[in-house]
Amino acid sequence: MSKFETKAIKSVLDQVEHADPVSMPIYLSSTYHRNPDGTYDGGFAYGRADNPNRKVLENSIAMLEGGEVGVAFGSGMAAISAVFQSLKPGQEVLIPDDVYFAVRVLFDEILERWGLKGISVDMSDLNEVKNHLSDKTGMIYLESPSNPQLKISDIQAIAGLCEDIGILCAVDNTWPTPVLQRPLELGADVVVHSTSKYFGGHSDVIGGAAVIKTQGEPSEKIKNIQQLSGGVPSPFDSWLICRGIQTLSLRVKAASDSAMKIATELASHPKIERVLYPGLVSHPGHEVAKKQMSDGFGGMLSILVKADFDETVKIGHDLKLFTSASSLGGVESLVEHRKSIEGASSPTLDNLLRLSVGLEHPDDLLEDLFAALKS
């Protein structure tokens, strides 16, 4: 090892050592040393197949949700797509009539061409769910609370229905997070997350995950799709989400407490038609939400303003502490006029503003809301 070029490479590698750190290091290496017999001492071979930071993330989320297998993705939509792709062509998925908008578009623009149909159902009505089941139904997919209307579906009842007929029950648990709701304990088979939201918690990373209750055919299929399709999170993204996990509980409970306070105060405001928040006794899903959520009802709420489309948009932009932006679950409060984002085909009401309550003081957030509603 005498030439400059060789020294430049080897001198770095020779100094790699274990420093016994307290916080998790980032493993950027895309490939790993292979032994003569083809084995790997660290258990890692290549970055698409696996990575130490991703593995920590997957195991942590699985543990927090109470599932056996965690599979991390580069976005929430990649995780959700992989779960749907694990089904067979010709099958149908019951999806909520109020659902994260891209899920509906995913069925319309991509999955239907591959033989998978999404059927919109009012999941807050158990009879409606039963009425839409057929011998083609392969999965019921839930969101509770739903986006952006915060409708509540009875996870235990619907998971029971799925078990009776031998199909999968998947729940998007992005909004409540396992801090407030654990669908696998209520009987669901799969949980999906956009870790871009509360798990990351600081609006600086895009990621997703699926957690499967038990090791088996569905978990193997989803893992296979992750490793072969390759929609994986980077080591740094995995690291950021792991860091978020360490403060998840404190952040979610604080946001949830503030959201409850804001929802309660706004419910009697003269400029507000209705507050959509499952923590309010007046919410039609309150009793079910109380049964299946603990420690709060989440940091998300929607308000229906006594105003038309344009006035509602203006109120959203008049807010000073709530930034007008997509996404949710960060330390900063956000507001969004969902109808403008989703377009004319969306069932979302013109006068709906969706609030993601952050970690600012709730009194300041309320003052901001009162001022914008007055103007």
Ligand SMILES: *Cc1c(COP(=O)(O)O)cnc(C)c1O
């Ligand atoms: C944001 C979100 C998604 C999509 O996640 P991405 O990380 O943006 O792909 C899915 N479901 C819910 C409930 C979300 O809030």
